[in-house]
Structures are given as C-alpha cells and as structure tokens.
Amino acid sequence: MSFVREIELASLGDSRGELVVLEENKNIPFDIKRVYYIYGVDPKIPRGFHAHKETKQVAICLSGQCTMLMDDGKNKVNVLMNSPKQGVLIDVMQWHEMHDFSEDCILMVLASDLYNESDYIRDYNTFKNLMDEKHV
Numbered sequence: 001m002s003f004v005r006e007i008e009l010a011s012l013g014d015s016r017g018e019l020v021v022l023e024e025n026k027n028i029p030f031d032i033k034r035v036y037y038i039y040g041v042d043p044k045i046p047r048g049f050h051a052h053k054e055t056k057q058v059a060i061c062l063s064g065q066c067t068m069l070m071d072d073g074k075n076k077v078n079v080l081m082n083s084p085k086q087g088v089l090i091d092v093m094q095w096h097e098m099h100d101f102s103e104d105c106i107l108m109v110l111a112s113d114l115y116n117e118s119d120y121i122r123d124y125n126t127f128k129n130l131m132d133e134k135h136v
C-alpha cells in the first residue's frame, strides 16, 4: 500500500454544476492557516523540491493537471492530479515535487501554518539522511 494519502472531496453538484466544500478538521485534517495557488507554470519547469518539518498541506488541482512526486525517504510515488475532487495530503517530512504542469493548471494548496522558511528542508540529502536516521 502506498504511503500517499489521497482525500476524496465530495461534490455537492447538481444540474447547475459542481460545488466542493473544504472545512478545517473535517475533510481537511488540520486548522487551515494559509492558502496559496500556483498557476501559469511553464510545463517544462518543475516546482517544489522540498519537505516540511511541521507544516501539513493538502494540494488540490482546480484546473488542468500536473504530477505530484511524493517521496517518504524510502518510496517514491507519482500521483496524477487532474480533478478538483482529489486532495493529496502532503504530510510532514514528505519530499514533494510537482512536474508536467499543463498550461491551464491551477494548483491550490491549503497549509496548516503560516509561511516560515525555516520549516523547509530544501536539500534532498539532508531530508534523506533525516529519514534514514528515523528508520534505523
């Protein structure tokens, strides 16, 4: 079984269209302190390449698609993100990279903490060493 936790977001759609609700500590498993979104990304340019020490996040692709590479230090899983009804939990200490953005991709991210650069691990070897120590 994969370590990646996907969250199925129910749509309250009807004949008029779709409606998805995001609620902290209900379908989003933390207090939502920050929301950001990424769009207009050159398909050739990947983003992310970091893990967080304490911040949890849920990513939702609102439009278009991209691939989220998730890495827990042992396993790497590619998740195709192509539905606004699909949430992907980026838990603490999960290295993640976003690749292959479509031109119309809008990737929204909900985060459990305000932006804090010291919460980032941006060096893969540092991340890998910390995870290897944890699993010894």
Ligand code: TYD
Pocket (backbone or CB within 6 Å): 034, 036, 038, 047, 048, 049, 115
């Ligand atoms: P960066 O971490 O490089 O984005 P990505 O994860 O998509 O590769 O962030 C780009 C810039 O934006 C960087 O200077 C940090 C800044 N930033 C904030 O100020 N607040 C935020 O909430 C985020 C996510 C980034």
